[in-house]
Amino acid sequence: MITExxxxxxxxxxGSATTIQKELxxxxxxxxxxxxxxxxxxEVTYENSDRDKILKKLESIGYPEATNENGLLLKIKSYISCMAGKIDNM
Known part of the structure; x- marks a missing residue:
């Protein structure tokens, strides 16, 4: 088991946290x-997977690793994810 x-x-x-959990x-x-x-x-604990898959999923929903370039499209995705997560929390 690996924790990162x-x-x-x-x-x-x-709301963002809820979306991240749901997707990861x-x-x-x-x-x-x-x-x-x-x-x-x-913080993610996993086994039989790899960090790249987790990073790709995070980036696909608008939350790239902080070292990545953070463009406008990713910011828009993160706002949408935040709102969707808030709705899920209702």
């Missing part, structure tokens, strides 16, 4: 997800 802390861009609120659990092998919105940290 990934600093991501665009993590704004609990779709990645085979992901077991535990803990999110710290105030620190932009996504």
């Amino acid at each position: 802390k990934i600093v991501v861009a665009n993590l704004k609120c609990d 659990f779709k990645v085979n092998g992901v077991i535990i997800i803990e999110i710290e919105p105030e620190n932009n940290i996504v």
Whole structure:
């Protein structure tokens, strides 16, 4: 089992955290997800998977690793994910 802390861009609120959890659990092998919105940290525990799959999923929903270039399209995706997550929390 591997646990990694990934600093991501665009993590704004609990709605974003909900969306990230929902989407990362779709990645085979992901077991535990803990999110710290105030620190932009996504902590993922997984086995039989790899970091690249997790990073690709995060980027596809608008939360790239903070070292990646953060363009306008990814910011828009993150705002949509945040709103969708807030709706899921209702």
